[in-house]
Amino acid sequence: MSDVSSAYAELAASRALEQLPSFSPGPLTPLLVEGKGEPLQPALRGALGDGVDGVVGQLAYRRNKTFRFHVALAEVPTATAFAPRVFCIRRGRSTRDDEFYGFEARHSKLWTESTALNERYEVATSPYQDPMWLRQLFSPSFVDWLGTEPPADFSFELAYGALLGSIEDDDPGADGLAALCEATAHVATRVREECEE
């Protein structure tokens, strides 16, 4: 059994997660689109954190080279009405190396109000996002948490209610995967809270 497979097996055992042969989430977020339909493998389903269910798995795809991420997928359907898209991506992350198009759809704009947040992440939203809601979502305590608590290579994408947390470490081990699950669950809970207010 490979290191990655054994890490997933260890995580499944410690958190009582269901082991899946593979899982195909579909093109729900930009990172999953980059994956060109590749399934998550290995994949586990169950509780990512307190009250948040989802799937955690390895996403590997090939452009000019192989890109490997570990991702945790959860649903926050209520978010669509408030924020169709929020991408909080670690600065410097690369998800492809074969993009040569000079024009792209105007589907996002950078949100730069929080200096602390922008030191570590690049935050993008819909061009027509309500800025008030975003300010409430990225409360000082949430910004502080994002800057200090998640794994160093953590990013998240929220698109039409699908929340995808991800890390870039090739071999994060069971502890790294657990940290990914916890961080994704924390973000899901924070988004849900803000939608309910």
Added chain:
Amino acid sequence: MQLNKVGISLIAFFGLAGAAFAVVPILLGVPGEVAGILASIGVIWVLVAAGLYWYARRQERKAARNDWIFRQGLRGTATVLAAGSSATVNEMPLMSLRLDLDVPGHGTREVKRREIMPVFAASRMEPGLVLPVYVNPQDPGEFVLVW
């Protein structure tokens, strides 16, 4: 659509290299026929850069217009009646949408709209989906679809 870093680099490359091809051989006294060929290539490249720049500026103006409609427009809803794509632009589907537009004070009407969307957004465009729209108060035919 909007220009990205790759686009800026392309415009800069075609513009500067084209200008160099057109001018430098003449300045260096390169023989006429060779200089003519290089100048032709240079002019074509400069025209390509100018075309890209023109398109980018046009898209910028369109984006500014949409931003204005978003800020000043009447908010309504658009229900997707049908969605399909038969072409892609830069790996993004060109979506053909049939929408039922409902704007307070303007009633409901059926409209068609074509939008280039990233795949993750296009995959969500299914009949029954309700999206916000912002309509120009002076021209109800002009609207921004928030997808």
